[in-house]
Amino acid sequence: MKKIALSATFAAALVAAPVYAQTEIEWWHAHGGQLGETVNAIAEKFNASQSDVVLTPVYKGGYEDTLTSVIAAFRGGEQPNIVQVFDAGAATIIGAKGAVIPAEDLIREAGIDFDANDYISGVRYFYADSEGKMVGMPFNASTPILYYNVEALKKAGVTPPKTWEEFEQIAPKIVDAGYIPLSQSHSPWIWTENFHSRHNIPFATNNNGFDGSDGTKILVNNEAIKSHFTAAKGWLDKGWYGFYGAGWGDNQTPFENSEVAMWLGSSGSFGGMLKSVDFEFDATYLPYWESVTTEPKATFIGGAALFAMTGHSDEENLATAQFFKFLSSAEIQLFWHKSTGYVPITSAAYDLAKEQGYYDETPQAEVGILQLSLPSGEFSKGYRMGFYVQIRDVMNREFGRIFAGETDVDSAFDVIETEGNKLLARFAKTSN
Amino acid sequence: MNKAQFGSPWMPYLLLAPQMLIIAIFFLWPAAEAVRSSFYLEDPFFGTGTFVGLDNYRDALSASDYRRTAIFTGIFVFLVSLLSLSIGLMLAVSADRVLRGKSTYKTLLMWVYAIAPPVAGLIGVMLFDQHIGPLVDFAAIFGWDYRIGVNYWDTGITMIIVATWKQIPYNFIFFLSGLQSIPKSVKEAASIDCSSQNRRFWTITFPLLAPTSFFLLILNIAYAMFETFGMIDLIVKDQPGNSPVTLVYKVYRDGFRGNDLGGSSAQSVILMLLVLVLTIVQFRLIEKRVHYN
Incomplete structure (x- = not known):
C-alpha cells in the first residue's frame, strides 16, 4: 500500500513538473581546454539570461574535425542548429547553398534589429557574401x-x-x-x-x-x-x-x-x-x-564564425537568432575578449572595453583591434577560396x-x- | 574416406551468409562507393556534383608531390616492416632461451602493445620534440642538429622509429608463440646433430617459423601502410608542411581535412589496386616457399 502511494506521488510530481515548452538548440564548436570552458560559460550565461531556450554546447574536436562532423551530420539529417567553421573552411560551407541560413536573414526574420555597421570593419566582410550580407556570425576573431x-x-x-x-x-x-x-x-x-x-x-x-x-x-x-x-x-x-x-x-x-x-x-x-x-x-x-x-x-581576421544550419523548426531558428543577438551584446563580447584575447566583434564592445580602462592595464590587447580598424583597401578584406x-x-x-x-x-x-x-x-x- | 555431407545443398551458403553479409556491408559497399565517388567532384554537404571521368586520378597522379610521397611510403613500409619483424624475432628468440624470470621478460616486452596508438604517438613526439625532446638533446651530443618538422629526413626517421617501436611487441607475441609450438623433440634432435646455435636457428627454427613470418609480413605491411596515419598526424602536429607523409596520410588529409571526397577516393582506389597487386605477388612468390605442417 505504501508502495502504491509512493508511486502515485512520483507520478503526480512528474505530471506537475514545469511544462514550459523550452526550445533546445545545439551548438557544435571547436574549442577545447581553457577556450572550451569560456564557451561553456557563455552558454551558461545565455541559458541563465532567459527561460525559453536551452543551449547545449558540444565540443567536436579541432576546426577540421568540426567541419567534417557537421558535413556527415548534415548528410544524415542530424545537423546541429549552430556550427563553428574556421576561415579556411568558409568557402566550403558558404558555397553549399541551402546548408546555412545567412546570419543576417536569420536575425531579421526573428524581428531583431540588425545593422552591419555595428560590427568592426575588419570583421564585417570576411564571412559575408559578395553583396556584403553577413552569412556567418563572426565569433572568435583574431589578426x-x-x-x-x-x-x-x-x-x-x-x-x-x-x-x-x-x-x-x-x-x-x-x-x-x-x-x-x-x-x-x-x-x-x-x-x-x-x-x-x-x-x-x-x-x-x-x-x-x-x-x-x-x-x-x-x-x-x-x-x-x-x-x-x-x-x-x-x-x-x-x-x-x-x-x-x-x-x-x-x-x-x-x-x-x-x-x-x-x-x-x-x-x-x-x-x-x-x-x-x-x-x-x-x-x-x-x-x-x-x-x-x-x-x-x-x-583581416582569422579564426572562426558561427553558422546557423538549415533544416530546423521556426522556433529553433528563432532561438538561434536570440543567441546570436545575445552573443553580439557588448557585455558578452567584452567577456570573451578579456578571457581569451580574441578581438571584440562590435564597436560597442570595444568602446565598453575602453570605458572600463581595460587597455590602460593591458595595452597589448588593443593592438589587434586597432590594426583591424586601420584604413581598408580594395583588397584588404580577406579572400574566399575553396x-x-x-x-x-x-x-x-x-x-x-x-x-x-x-x-x-x-x-x-x-x-x-x-x-x-x-x-x-x-x-x-x-x-x- | 568418409566425407561429411550437408543434408541440403543450401546449408553451406546459409552458414556462410553472416560472414558474407559482414564483408558486403563493411568492405564491398564502401569500396564500391569509393570507386563511384572517385569519378565525381562532389559538394560535400549535398553529395551533388559533376561527373569528371578520370580527372581525379589524373590530378592525384600529376600532383607535384605524389612521386615524393610514394617513394617515402615505399621506404617507410619497407623499413618499418623489416625492423619491427627482425627486432621482434630477435627478442622472441632471446626470451625463448631465457630459463629464469621468463614471464617477467615477456611481460616487459609485451606491454608497449597495450599502449593506445595515439598515446604511443604522443610519447614518440615528446621524445623527439624540437624544444623539449631528450632524444634531440642526445643527438646534439654527436653534433646532430635533429630538427623534426624542419628537416625532411629527421622527421622521416622519427616516424620510422615510432612506428617500429609500436609494432615490435605485436610481432614478438606471435613469434614467441610460434617458437613455443615447435616440438621439443625436433629441437633436441637438432641440438644433437649440430652444435652451432646460429646454424640450428637458420636451418631448423626459422623454416619452421615460416608460416608465422609470412602471416606477420602481410600484417606488418598493412600496418605500416594503413594504420600509421594517426601517428604521422601527431608527429607533424597536424601541419605536414614539407615533412614526409605516406599515401594513406594524404588520403586522410584531402578527404577528412580538406573535404575533397572525389580526389581522396581516387587516391584510395589507387592504393586499393596497389595493395591488391602486392598481396597477389606475396601469395604467388613467397607462399610457395612456406611450409605449413
Whole structure:
C-alpha cells in the first residue's frame, strides 16, 4: 500500500513538473581546454539570461574535425542548429547553398534589429557574401600582430620595427644582444594572406574570390611576395629569422623561452601568453615593406564564425537568432575578449572595453583591434577560396622547402600558383 | 574416406551468409562507393556534383608531390616492416632461451602493445620534440642538429622509429608463440646433430617459423601502410608542411581535412589496386616457399 502511494506521488510530481515548452538548440564548436570552458560559460550565461531556450554546447574536436562532423551530420539529417567553421573552411560551407541560413536573414526574420555597421570593419566582410550580407556570425576573431620581448629589444638598444626595412636595420643588433630576432607561426595566414591585405595587393581574381568560385584564380605569384620570401630566406641564413617548421607551437615556444626576441602570432595568443611567460612583452602592428607601399592597410581576421544550419523548426531558428543577438551584446563580447584575447566583434564592445580602462592595464590587447580598424583597401578584406585547406598545405610545403634550401623562391611560387589554381578549378566543379 | 555431407545443398551458403553479409556491408559497399565517388567532384554537404571521368586520378597522379610521397611510403613500409619483424624475432628468440624470470621478460616486452596508438604517438613526439625532446638533446651530443618538422629526413626517421617501436611487441607475441609450438623433440634432435646455435636457428627454427613470418609480413605491411596515419598526424602536429607523409596520410588529409571526397577516393582506389597487386605477388612468390605442417 505504501508502495502504491509512493508511486502515485512520483507520478503526480512528474505530471506537475514545469511544462514550459523550452526550445533546445545545439551548438557544435571547436574549442577545447581553457577556450572550451569560456564557451561553456557563455552558454551558461545565455541559458541563465532567459527561460525559453536551452543551449547545449558540444565540443567536436579541432576546426577540421568540426567541419567534417557537421558535413556527415548534415548528410544524415542530424545537423546541429549552430556550427563553428574556421576561415579556411568558409568557402566550403558558404558555397553549399541551402546548408546555412545567412546570419543576417536569420536575425531579421526573428524581428531583431540588425545593422552591419555595428560590427568592426575588419570583421564585417570576411564571412559575408559578395553583396556584403553577413552569412556567418563572426565569433572568435583574431589578426596577426608582432609580439616583442621588451627586455630583449632594450638590451639591443632598438625599438620594434614598423617596416621590414627597419627590421633589417635592427636585426644585427638583436643578434648581438644574444637573441634570434624573429620567428613566425603561420606562414600562409601571416606572410601570405595578410601580406596581400596589408600591402593592398589582389590575392585572387573575382574580387579575391568573394564573387563566386567559377573561374577564380589565385594571384599569389607576384613580385612583392616573392621578394619578401627571398628576403626571409636571407634572414634565415644570416640567423635573423628562426624557422621551426609549419606547426604553430614550435614557432611560439622559442619566443616564450626568450630565445627569440620578436614573434609574429595571433592577437588571440595574448590571453594564453600572459599566463605562460614570465617576462614583459608588448605588441605592435604587422610590419610592411615600405618599398611596396607607403600606405599600409588593415589586416583581416582569422579564426572562426558561427553558422546557423538549415533544416530546423521556426522556433529553433528563432532561438538561434536570440543567441546570436545575445552573443553580439557588448557585455558578452567584452567577456570573451578579456578571457581569451580574441578581438571584440562590435564597436560597442570595444568602446565598453575602453570605458572600463581595460587597455590602460593591458595595452597589448588593443593592438589587434586597432590594426583591424586601420584604413581598408580594395583588397584588404580577406579572400574566399575553396579547397583552401589543401592550398594552405601546398603553401606550407613549398615554404618549408624554400627554407630548407630544397627549392628556390621562383619555382616554389610557380608550384603554389599551378596547384592552387588546379584545386580552385576542382572546387568550382563541386558546386555546379 | 568418409566425407561429411550437408543434408541440403543450401546449408553451406546459409552458414556462410553472416560472414558474407559482414564483408558486403563493411568492405564491398564502401569500396564500391569509393570507386563511384572517385569519378565525381562532389559538394560535400549535398553529395551533388559533376561527373569528371578520370580527372581525379589524373590530378592525384600529376600532383607535384605524389612521386615524393610514394617513394617515402615505399621506404617507410619497407623499413618499418623489416625492423619491427627482425627486432621482434630477435627478442622472441632471446626470451625463448631465457630459463629464469621468463614471464617477467615477456611481460616487459609485451606491454608497449597495450599502449593506445595515439598515446604511443604522443610519447614518440615528446621524445623527439624540437624544444623539449631528450632524444634531440642526445643527438646534439654527436653534433646532430635533429630538427623534426624542419628537416625532411629527421622527421622521416622519427616516424620510422615510432612506428617500429609500436609494432615490435605485436610481432614478438606471435613469434614467441610460434617458437613455443615447435616440438621439443625436433629441437633436441637438432641440438644433437649440430652444435652451432646460429646454424640450428637458420636451418631448423626459422623454416619452421615460416608460416608465422609470412602471416606477420602481410600484417606488418598493412600496418605500416594503413594504420600509421594517426601517428604521422601527431608527429607533424597536424601541419605536414614539407615533412614526409605516406599515401594513406594524404588520403586522410584531402578527404577528412580538406573535404575533397572525389580526389581522396581516387587516391584510395589507387592504393586499393596497389595493395591488391602486392598481396597477389606475396601469395604467388613467397607462399610457395612456406611450409605449413
